[in-house]
Amino acid sequence: MARRLALFLPLLVVLGGCASWRRQGLSVNPPAKLRVAVLPLILDFKVKKLADLETVSSSSTLSAAQQRAQAESLQAALEGSLADAFEVRLSSSYLFSPIPRQDVEKAMLALDISTSTDLSQKQYALLARKLGADAVLRVKVHGYGRIRESWLFLLWASSFGEGAAQGVIVAEAAANVWAAVGVASEEVLQEGVEWFGGGYLFDRFYAPVILEGDFYSGKTGKNLWGRWFVVTENKKAVKKLPRAQQKRKEVRLYLTFQKARDAMIKGLEKAALKNEG
Numbered sequence: 001m002a003r004r005l006a007l008f009l010p011l012l013v014v015l016g017g018c019a020s021w022r023r024q025g026l027s028v029n030p031p032a033k034l035r036v037a038v039l040p041l042i043l044d045f046k047v048k049k050l051a052d053l054e055t056v057s058s059s060s061t062l063s064a065a066q067q068r069a070q071a072e073s074l075q076a077a078l079e080g081s082l083a084d085a086f087e088v089r090l091s092s093s094y095l096f097s098p099i100p101r102q103d104v105e106k107a108m109l110a111l112d113i114s115t116s117t118d119l120s121q122k123q124y125a126l127l128a129r130k131l132g133a134d135a136v137l138r139v140k141v142h143g144y145g146r147i148r149e150s151w152l153f154l155l156w157a158s159s160f161g162e163g164a165a166q167g168v169i170v171a172e173a174a175a176n177v178w179a180a181v182g183v184a185s186e187e188v189l190q191e192g193v194e195w196f197g198g199g200y201l202f203d204r205f206y207a208p209v210i211l212e213g214d215f216y217s218g219k220t221g222k223n224l225w226g227r228w229f230v231v232t233e234n235k236k237a238v239k240k241l242p243r244a245q246q247k248r249k250e251v252r253l254y255l256t257f258q259k260a261r262d263a264m265i266k267g268l269e270k271a272a273l274k275n276e277g
Helices: 002-011 064-091 101-110 121-131 149-174 177-205 235-239 249-273
Strands: 034-038 096-098 135-144 209-217 223-231
Touching: 034 064, 034 101, 034 121, 064 096, 064 135, 064 249, 096 249, 101 121, 121 135, 121 209, 135 223, 135 249, 209 249, 223 249, 235 249
Parallel strands: 034 096, 034 135
Antiparallel strands: 135 209, 209 223
């Protein structure tokens, strides 16, 4: 199931790189770095209980209401810590140099721009001009520790195509249409049980993180690149930790975020180097 999640969700790609970067006023010339204004990270999820973000001891005496209050507080703190981690990693890029987050926030306030709504192409260009930025990067965290029900529906929908494909194979081999229908139906039903019945177990044993990144020209405000990044676990990093730490959900989640973040920045660097003249 984890393998299919990692394979299917990345197909939800926003193909924003169809326009030439140079034609949109963005030229990549290493070793010179592009000045990038990174918008405040958008946490596009709601933490419902403390266990969504961290390991809760079975001996905990906190009430459900207290745990919910702690979860809300942790989510607020999480936004800042993830933004810091993203800025630190982007600073080490050989192509990009992030503008200090405080400067970006001040400019957004002066221009009355907020990430609570989608920015227009004009607003991206205005913000970049005020900051002297070559580009603007927007990052959304769609999932952090849990798989949304809406994602499960998409994953289950993918099984219809797989079931149909298996049905075609059976029909050709057995020359029996009803056998093909049976195989296809069984596959779809099995996938439904797997995703909806196993969703809880997936969240319990994995630390999924879903990121979406969009890169905009500072000159025109046009979207130049966009992509989703889905990581279910950062096993390599987890194995390096002491055994006691390996089981802590908050630690595993942060390591998964780091892996997804690194994949996003590497993907953006690769796209920049492929920039057409």
